[in-house]
Amino acid sequence: MKTRNGPRKPHGTRVAVLGAGSWGTTFAKILADGGADVMLWARRPELAREIQEAQRNSDYLPGINLPRGLRSTSRLDLALAGAEQVYISVPSQSLRDNLEAITPHLHADAIVVSLMKGVEKASGLRMSQVIAEVLPIDESRIAVISGPNLALEIAKEQPTAAVVSSSSLETAQAVASVSRNRYFHSFVNTDVPGTEFGGVLKNLIAVAIGIVDGAGYGENTKASILTRGLVEMTDFSVAYGAQAETLSGLAGLGDLIATCQSPLSRNNTAGRLLGQGYHLKDVVERMQQTTEGLASVGPILELAKAKGVAMPIVEQVRQVLAGTLAPRDIAPHLTTDDEPQGERTNDGQAQGGSALRRAFKRAFDQLRYGGGSAGGDRP
Ligand SMILES: NC(=O)C1=CN([C@@H]2O[C@H](COP(=O)(O)OP(=O)(O)OC[C@H]3O[C@@H](n4cnc5c(N)ncnc54)[C@H](O)[C@@H]3O)[C@@H](O)[C@H]2O)C=CC1
């Protein structure tokens, strides 16, 4: 297989990872363990030194030994020099500013990959859309990676899968071939909105699950929210051009399960604190790491309103965050008074519910009769 620059060479491919938090550092390890030549950019020089000299990132990945060959710098120009692929993992709200700093140093033919799971608060844009708006590169050279990817588990080399998505299958494959190793497998698809929205929306459902958990409700409530949450995720994403199958793949259902079940999830943890009665301000102070869901609620509800998509769970998360709904009052039968006329409360009969059912049927048929992996994710 070839890239636009000639034959692909995952081993030794020069890549830059920007952002040395828990996910950026873990992804740098994935890439280095897959044979790439990785330079990890950290904002703070002392962190770059710790990574490069001690092969540790003790703030974000305590107890993890990083690969010996992994280099790190706090200089963007050095990180980006000669980078054929650039992976970005900074908080979503800081992406635009970071892109402006990146632009002068970006290799003309580089592929740019978003590892982030948020939307820009001011514009409601997905991360790949912000990248396309700011960087002077063609959309076909932008990719996103999403999936059930709790950083610490992967840093411990527990077997995991993700999906690389790009409007160009060639780009997705070029990225997937580098983002693969003995413990991390990257599938590909070409549904960028579905893949990105899956990652954004599961955060909101994980906050809801945390809230009911913190409020003392049990497994039935959580399963109800998880299942109906997937319907909301699918309805919303399909309204914005996604394929329903993507939401039943790694970037949707897969990530939803991981995030809603794990105490490692920051969104889930933030929700649990809210459910226990902490105010949003105190929760934000206690969360030392990026909690994308808290910033995404507002823009996602705006976008949902624009397309007439009902999102009763996400709406109730907004109300709990605003302090206008007590966590115990969150209603897992999940309808709202302003639900559009004609939408019913029967499971699977709302507009997107049937889209979801069709997606499940297609996935089931694929599994039963062969011809591909469940969801739109391809090997
Ligand atoms: N941690 C995880 O398990 C996963 C996280 N993600 C996504 O990755 C993205 C980054 O999250 P994490 O690495 O987990 O967050 P984190 O909180 O662990 O690290 C964020 C990093 O960004 C740096 N940073 C903060 N403000 C910045 C700014 N203005 N400019 C540049 N750098 C800045 C911080 O110093 C830190 O190094 C998020 O969108 C998250 O949803 C995706 C998959 C898994």
Ligand SMILES: O=C(CO)COP(=O)(O)O
């Ligand atoms: O995206 C993640 C797992 O796939 C990480 O979730 P949190 O941001 O909630 O920790």
